[in-house]
Amino acid sequence: MTLVLTRRRLLAGAAVTATAAAMTACGEDDGESSSSGQQPVEKVSILSGAGFQGREAPIFVARAKGWFTEVGLEVQVLPGKGTTSNLQTLAGGQATFATVDVNGAMIEFTRNGGIKDFRLTSVLHQRNLACFVALKSSGIATPRDLAGKTLSYIPGGINYLLFSTYARLAGFDSSKVKWVSNPIAPQHAAMLAQKKVDAISQFVPAVESVRTVAKQEVVTLPFTDYIGDLHGSAIGVTTETAQNKPDLVRRFNRALLRGLEYAVNHPEEAGQIYASEKETQGQPPAAAVAEVKALRAYVEGISDTPLGQFDEARMAKNIAILQAAGTIPVGLTPKDIIAPELVG
Incomplete structure (x- = not known):
């Protein structure tokens, strides 16, 4: 039986072992493991939100702990340049995954001539940062x-x-x-x-x-x-990847969310891991630790949905706020832009 990790368990600090068990169970259920217990390694890349800052620690924690390797992935982390640029890079096939702001992604999706070739999978921050x-x-x-x-x-x-x-x-x-x-x-x-x-x-x-x-x-x-109930960052993939490689997306999200959970429960270690990685040289470990500690309040959700999962009702409210403000046109629905079945 697969345990469901909720943010309530996350913030109680008692879910690390349960998550590992859940990942093992998922691997057995969906046939991801080969008969030898080994998987061929697939190289993928992810764009950070904007450059390298402490809040990106969960990616590096998942990589350093070997959790991406456990699901058959070798992950290259690339410096992002904001939501619009990240979506352009993603659509151009220069990255497999991209960290984007949910609201910025909706603005781009609904803009005349905007990029529509993407889907949001796991949500990292339940509140906008x-x-x-x-x-x-x-x-x-x-x-x-x-x-x-x-x-x-x-x-x-x-x-x-x-x-x-x-x-x-x-x-x-x-x-x-x-x-x-x-x-x-x-x-x-x-x-x-x-x-x-x-x-x-x-x-x-x-x-x-x-x-x-x-x-x-x-x-x-x-x-x-002034703008409440807006989501923060999420992981985006191209529509083609979402449709043709759902297993890849789920494996990536499971490992990344494991890193997110571990980071907010162990900010000192997560900050040290982040600061020690080859891509992140420059930010002092103490600053990275402080950023990971502050991140906890944004990972905690308003509803008790599983970690990383969009609450579609709240997503609809997020859309309604932007529509009422005239930021995006009417007509967009959560199903147009999110793919909750790919979280893991």
Whole structure:
């Protein structure tokens, strides 16, 4: 009997052994294991959300612990450049999997001429992580204070894609800001410290890293203060991969979610693993640990669905919020964009 890992068990810290048992049972049930108990290794790649930051630790934990290898996968981790760029790379066949923001993916899917060749499989963050960070000494204390200021952004990143909605709900004119583009996410903190911009696009778990670079107190303006019930990041694949290689997608998701579970329950170890990997050199282990610790609140879901699984009713609510704000047109349904049967 396969145990179902829920976020309630996850946050109680008691599900690691159960997950391993569940993965073994799944492998036996769907015939993934060969008679010798070995699988041919298949090489795949995944794009991170934006560069390499501590919140990507679950991927590296799953790889370092050998959990991808256990399901017959050799995983290359590539630096992502935001949702739009990641979807372009995915559609172009240059990556097998991509980390994308759920809302940014819906905006792209419904845009005239937008990319539609993808499906979202496992959801990593049940709450949206987007925020702006400013130096406390700047006098910025509320979103309205951003009007007339200079903000950094990652092209195709969710902070930029959702900004007009965020500004409208927070009560200021989105056209009254100046944007400075930088596709390299870790460099934004230095831009803030050097006062090249007044506030930076960032994700909430990385705020401690920003504070460390800035060497002074900062103010955090989370999008969730004004746009509630929005999902964060999910794993996307092309429609072709979803249709023709469902077993591959399920195996990848099972191993990755095992890494996610382990990371939030063992943030110190996860941060150390992340910082030691060849791709991630540059972020101090302490900053990575702090980011993994902060990630826990975004992995915890509102409903008690299994870890990584979309709650379709909540996804429908997420869509309705964007439609009501005029961010996406009416007509989109959860089934148009998510493939929950591929979680694992």
